[in-house]
Amino acid sequence: MSYPASRLYIDGQFVEGRSAQRVQVRNPADGSVLAEYAGAGPADLQAALDAAGRGFASWSRQLPLERFRVITRATALLRERAAAIAHVLTLEQGKPLPEALREVQLAADIIDFLAEEAKRLAARGVPPRLPGVASQTVLRVPVGPVAAFTPWNFPANLPARKLGGALAAGCSVIIKPDEQVAATCLEMARAFHDAGLPKGALGVVMGNPAEISSTLIASPVIAKVSFTGSVPVGKQLGELAARHMKRYTAELGGHAPVIVCGDADIAAAVKLAVQAKFRNAGQVCASPVRFLVQRARLDEFRAGFVAGAQALVLGNGLAEGTQVGPLIHERRCTQMQVLVDDALEHGAELLCGGQRLARPGWFYPPTIIEDAPPECMLQQQEPFGPIGLLDAFDTLDEAITRANALPYGLAAYGFTRDLATAHRLSQELQAGMVGINHFGISQPETPFGGIKDSGYGHESGLEGLLGCTEIKLVSVALS
Numbered sequence: 001m002s003y004p005a006s007r008l009y010i011d012g013q014f015v016e017g018r019s020a021q022r023v024q025v026r027n028p029a030d031g032s033v034l035a036e037y038a039g040a041g042p043a044d045l046q047a048a049l050d051a052a053g054r055g056f057a058s059w060s061r062q063l064p065l066e067r068f069r070v071i072t073r074a075t076a077l078l079r080e081r082a083a084a085i086a087h088v089l090t091l092e093q094g095k096p097l098p099e100a101l102r103e104v105q106l107a108a109d110i111i112d113f114l115a116e117e118a119k120r121l122a123a124r125g126v127p128p129r130l131p132g133v134a135s136q137t138v139l140r141v142p143v144g145p146v147a148a149f150t151p152w153n154f155p156a157n158l159p160a161r162k163l164g165g166a167l168a169a170g171c172s173v174i175i176k177p178d179e180q181v182a183a184t185c186l187e188m189a190r191a192f193h194d195a196g197l198p199k200g201a202l203g204v205v206m207g208n209p210a211e212i213s214s215t216l217i218a219s220p221v222i223a224k225v226s227f228t229g230s231v232p233v234g235k236q237l238g239e240l241a242a243r244h245m246k247r248y249t250a251e252l253g254g255h256a257p258v259i260v261c262g263d264a265d266i267a268a269a270v271k272l273a274v275q276a277k278f279r280n281a282g283q284v285c286a287s288p289v290r291f292l293v294q295r296a297r298l299d300e301f302r303a304g305f306v307a308g309a310q311a312l313v314l315g316n317g318l319a320e321g322t323q324v325g326p327l328i329h330e331r332r333c334t335q336m337q338v339l340v341d342d343a344l345e346h347g348a349e350l351l352c353g354g355q356r357l358a359r360p361g362w363f364y365p366p367t368i369i370e371d372a373p374p375e376c377m378l379q380q381q382e383p384f385g386p387i388g389l390l391d392a393f394d395t396l397d398e399a400i401t402r403a404n405a406l407p408y409g410l411a412a413y414g415f416t417r418d419l420a421t422a423h424r425l426s427q428e429l430q431a432g433m434v435g436i437n438h439f440g441i442s443q444p445e446t447p448f449g450g451i452k453d454s455g456y457g458h459e460s461g462l463e464g465l466l467g468c469t470e471i472k473l474v475s476v477a478l479s
């Protein structure tokens, strides 16, 4: 499949945007222009909102079983078209093709799980206390039309969480995918369209992010806002949502610590660490960043981690054998260099990588830095790229204190074979998700979400569905 022309999807039709502002999409692997398209203008946004209002009225009235049938027809189409969609995903995002393919298949699994759970959303009966009241029923009803905003690192999975939750719950949804990776999201919309989703139940708009979010969030049509992206933008949209009393879910950044205890299986920890750190070139919000290793095992961990990082094959995601693709933008490469240079100026030691590759595209190599002092940028700011920090610790108390020192609280990991230590880590690490002896904390069936500055609310799992519902009490007295 060649790279498709990007149009907006409004009221059941793929249409040209009416904004004078155009979006240019470039292939991160070589910098070439993949496409150019017109963004959404005010009239497009109003049309999308009007359609979402009508779409909610029709979609929310369908029986859950009917909604389930439409949604699973769409996921069957996604699976049928997975190879073609994965190709588009790699072209616009850069990740290796096998990873893109897994992502599209997983997107179908995420949506399926949410649709399955929606069939089981049972009401709860509460015994009445007033004489004459026959029943008190606590219902879960769809929250209403949702405005969803997704970033560029997982062009299929992140829309899957938001569209899956909203549509399974009976909500209509307008999604603004990141402008660079909108073609993947539009292919997902096409699958829903072809599966018979009613007009207006789903809209896809791109253009000027701030203009789109402020228009959608302020509209009385929208009942809920869901954002995945950086902490500053997440806080900004949270303020807007609060001003208009809109429900809000925020999946923001992280700076995940990994505590590797002296009793851990170091070989296994190293192998998993190399995979987890450099997957998607580190552009993952739950990516491990701060590796804290008990001093006695540091040499062993360092040797394996650096050798593993250096052995990774960098290249165009479409080329066979590529394990790490490019970063998404030129500006992300520049930012990696700023962070690394700042750490080195503060006296940190560079173990590998650390210099942008001199080739077309936005390639930054796997980079590991040891002994970066706490005051340098890398120890405080989410790198969101292929950079791992290595530090020694002496006592578990010290490691936990350091792990919890940042305002982020998305994911945290620990490696140990001691049951008491594992229990302590799972209790005391301040994060929405804790992985012990592995990094696989993001699954279709489990809730994904953070605490502290990493946001609030959940996606995926039963909790992801509940986040798209509202509670309604119905109390009936016999007249």
Ligand code: NAD
Residues within 6 Å of the ligand: 149, 150, 151, 152, 153, 177, 178, 179, 209, 210, 211, 213, 214, 228, 229, 230, 231, 233, 237, 251, 252, 253, 254, 284, 285, 382, 383, 384
């Ligand atoms: P950015 O903050 O400019 O953009 C991140 C995403 O937010 C983009 O998709 C963008 O279109 C969107 N966005 C920006 N302003 C918006 C607004 N006012 N309204 C609605 N959407 C808006 O950053 P970037 O340079 O593209 O990415 C780098 C940073 O983004 C990283 O440092 C990382 O923290 C964060 N990020 C986080 C995640 C995540 O999953 N938590 C994913 C991607 C990026």
